[in-house]
Amino acid sequence: MMRRGTGSGKSRQSEAGLLTQLRRPPGGRDARIMLLAQLLDRTGSGVWAASSVLYFTFVVGLDARTLGLLLGAGGVAGIAGSPLAGRLADRYPVRPLLIGCHLLRLGTVCLLLVCRDVALLLPVVALTSMGDRAAKTLEMLFATRVAGERRSTYQALYRSVSNAGYALGAGIAAAGLAVGTRTAYDLLILGDALSFLLAAALVRRTREPHGGGRMTAPPGGGTTAGPAAARSPWRDPGYLRFVLMDIPMNLDDSILNVGLPLWLVHRTTAPHAFVPAFLVVNTVLVVVFQLRVSARFTEPRQAAGAAARYGLLLLACCTVLATCTGGGAWTASAAMLGAAVLVTMAELMRSVSSWELAVSLAPRDARASYLGVAGMSQSVQKSAGPLLLTGAVMTAGPAGWLVLGAAVTGLSVAQRYACLRRLDTVLPAGGAADVQEAVPA
Known part of the structure; x- marks a missing residue:
């Protein structure tokens, strides 16, 4: 009883500290600028995430399988974005690399306005996805270098701000989808492009964070020649196993952005205008609960425990989807809303487990390269996830959702x-520190 009470007190203190950091984030001025850039970036991304499936379906005229192929191809290109960004960040400053990613996405998103053929859309979506994954890896590196040991606090604030932007973007998208014209969809795309331009301008105002790839200080003192002396994550089978097993722990992303909208449109009687509500529910819940969840999973072993909870929550979501095909519009809408809540709860578990373990299991002198490889798990999921959902799960119907949920739970x-x-x-006994020495297989 005493131990339980003490743990609860620590959680409350951690939550209070996290709430204080909303006003004074780790990293000072540069962190505040990056959080604002993230808010703008994710607002535009929220606009596109809430409208892209319907845009490709009703404006471009793609069927479900072609849409899955298009999104999957983008995910394949995104796989290269994370390790490429990590490798470059070991050699060059993070700040100009991140600006370049924003400008790349600015150009490719604008090309969507003139591309209608699948052959043209494939490279555009692929480059956008590559830039998106590279930007996320660079943002993660910025967080680890600016916040240091307080990276969990920064990451919680970072995700809260990001999801606030997604919620705002989804609300904007809802207005455009209510109009439903091609002009409305084009304006939504331009809004997304504008967000990248503003984010790049803000990143330009920051200073390069410490810990770049040229010279780093090892734990024992002295210096080492950064990337030249750093160990390779590709020769670390233990870390690669973690990355491989982390792939299915990111399926909540495809379920939220692809599975739920398509299931609603093709298998339920819920109104199509209800689609943006999924993203609104998701982002609002993350904004409200991300700080509290992060306060309870601050150590690597706690983060590992969050993985099993992820599977159970995703199983509950899949079960709801499998049973919501009957009934009227109101019943279907309520069930789909419940599925959105459950997949968001799973996302909260994933956010603390994937992030903390990816950083903790990476040696300090090669963290950029390691995190670049870790980012591949999300990229692979973005490639395989849409294809899995559209080509197998949705084709199998309700049984497909049940099989998916059970498989992810076991994994x-x-x-x-x-x-x-x-x-x-x-890690040392009872420890929750950075991994600075050799990482075993």
Whole structure:
């Protein structure tokens, strides 16, 4: 009883500290600028995320399978974005690399206005996805270098601001979808492009964070020649196993952005205008609960435990989707809303587990390269996830959702045990520190 009470007190203190950091984020001025840039970036991304599936379906005229192929191709290109960004960040400053990613996406998103053929859309979507994944990896590196050991606090604030932007963007998209004309969709695309331009301008005002790739200080003192002396994540089978097992732990993204909208449109009687509500519910809940969840999962072993909870929550979401095909519009809408809540709860578990473990299991002198490889798990999921949902799960109907939920639950338990075994070899007893020495296989 005493131990439980003490833990609860620590959680309340952690939450209070996190709430204070909303006003004074780790990293000072540069962190505040980056958070504002993230708000603008994610507002535009929220506009596109809430409208892209319907845009490609009703404006471009793609069927579900072609749409899955298009999004999957973008995900394949995105796989290269994360390790490429990590490799470059070991050699060049993060700040200009991130500005370049924003400008790349600005150009490709504008091309969507004139591309209607699938052959033209494929490279445009691919480059956009590559820039998006590279930007996210660079933003993660910025967070680790600016916030240091307070990275969990920064990440919680970062995700809260990001999801606030998504919620705002989804609200803007709802207005455009209510109009439903091609001009309205084009304006939504231009809004997304504008967000990248403003984000690039803000990043330009920041200073390069410490910890770049040229010279780094190892834990024992002295210096090492950055990337030249850093170990390679591709020769670390233990870390690669973590990355591989982390892929299905990101399926909540495809379920929210692809599975829920298409299931609503093709298998339920819920109104199409209800689609943006999924993203609104998701982002609002993340803004409200991300700080509290992060305060309870601040150590690597706690993050490993969050993985099993992810699987159970995703199973509950899939079960709701499998049983919501009957009934009237109101019943279907309520069920789909419940599924959105459950997939958001799973996302909260994933955010603390994937982030903390990716950083903690990476050696300090090669963190940029390691995090670049870790970012591939999300990229692979963005490639395979839409294809899995549109080509297998939705084709199989309700049974497909049940099989998917059960499979992810089993994999999440396996990931938990694998990570705990690895953490036992790289962390001191009861510790939750940075991994600075050699990382075993």
